[in-house]
Amino acid sequence: MTTLNMSNPFDISGKNAIVTGGAMGIGFGIAKRFVWAGANVVIADIDAKAAEAAAEKLSGGPGKAVAMQVDISQPDAGDKMVKKCVDEFGSVDILVNNAGIFPNVPMMEMDRELFEKVLAINLTGLAYASKAAAAQMIAQKTGGRIINIASIDAIHPSAVGLAAYDASKGGVAMFNKAFALEVAPYGILVNAVAPGAIATEGVAKGMSGEGPEAERMRQVVNEMTKMIPLQRMGDPDEIATATLFLASPAASYMTGEMIVVDGGRLLK
Numbered sequence: 116m117t118t119l120n121m122s123n124p125f126d127i128s129g130k131n132a133i134v135t136g137g138a139m140g141i142g143f144g145i146a147k148r149f150v151w152a153g154a155n156v157v158i159a160d161i162d163a164k165a166a167e168a169a170a171e172k173l174s175g176g177p178g179k180a181v182a183m184q185v186d187i188s189q190p191d192a193g194d195k196m197v198k199k200c201v202d203e204f205g206s207v208d209i210l211v212n213n214a215g216i217f218p219n220v221p222m223m224e225m226d227r228e229l230f231e232k233v234l235a236i237n238l239t240g241l242a243y244a245s246k247a248a249a250a251q252m253i254a255q256k257t258g259g260r261i262i263n264i265a266s267i268d269a270i271h272p273s274a275v276g277l278a279a280y281d282a283s284k285g286g287v288a289m290f291n292k293a294f295a296l297e298v299a300p301y302g303i304l305v306n307a308v309a310p311g312a313i314a315t316e317g318v319a320k321g322m323s324g325e326g327p328e329a330e331r332m333r334q335v336v337n338e339m340t341k342m343i344p345l346q347r348m349g350d351p352d353e354i355a356t357a358t359l360f361l362a363s364p365a366a367s368y369m370t371g372e373m374i375v376v377d378g379g380r381l382l383k
């Protein structure tokens with residue numbers, strides 16, 4: 116028997132959330148959806164100015180948004196984000212691990228420093244942010260939601276040049292399941308969204324400029340867009356709505372799952 120709100124099963128009013136990389140792109144789309152679904156959001160981003168601007172844009176919604184500067188690859192990032200959310204709003208109910216980088220460099224040209232940076236941000240940072248948030252949720256005895264933004268590249272490589280990225284996102288897909296299993300007894304639900312090609316600031320920036328990396332990125336995006344059955348790139352809000360579903364009471368019996376939102380790309 117369902118106890119869901121019949122008019123709005125996606126209501127997250129009064130919940131307190133952290134969105135990493137929330138200053139722009141998919142993360143900003145998620146922060147916006149959450150604020151308009153009633154949640155209070157810490158926009159945790161390495162770009163302090165952009166995070167402040169994002170929080171400002173969201174003022175006036177039913178939930179509150181505050182900005183904080185954090186580099187998710189640093190060992191104290193998780194604890195800092197949890198403290199900020201508790202200090203501002205009183206608890207941590209939802210963590211969205213969205214911050215990520217996607218340099219387009221073939222493995223044969225990749226130096227060790229960049230490979231390790233991709234893993235430190237996309238996988239290790241995500242894992243330790245999850246640990247910090249789950250510790251807080253366990254102490255609160257409230258349960259909670261952790262949502263990991265993976266990629267269709269966790270399932271199938273999109274193009275040459277993404278070996279480090281694909282390894283990191285494959286790691287996210289498996290961490291998502293293993294951590295879901297570990298924290299299920301505490302009522303913490305861990306799920307992922309795997310976006311296909313989404314038009315964001317990061318993708319636009321990667322495609323601009325003159326170097327070989329920008330050229331490869333343009334090629335990847337052009338080729339990928341032709342392969343999308345729905346014949347267009349996605350909008351950040353189309354990832355945000357799937358994320359809101361996973362954060363909401365509507366997803367109360369799901370854990371360790373990954374929802375693919377790719378305009379049908381993986382059908383080809």
Ligand SMILES: NC(=O)c1ccc[n+]([C@@H]2O[C@H](COP(=O)([O-])OP(=O)(O)OC[C@H]3O[C@@H](n4cnc5c(N)ncnc54)[C@H](O)[C@@H]3O)[C@@H](O)[C@H]2O)c1
Binds near residue numbers: 136
């Ligand atoms: N755009 C796509 O096509 C696409 C597809 C699949 C998956 N994804 C994933 O979605 C997520 C968001 O991608 P996007 O396209 O919106 O990116 P974006 O570059 O537009 O935005 C990323 C945000 O993360 C922040 N960030 C970067 N490094 C950080 C760090 N070390 N600590 C904290 N914040 C940091 C940036 O400042 C920025 O605000 C990433 O994990 C990405 O891998 C994107």
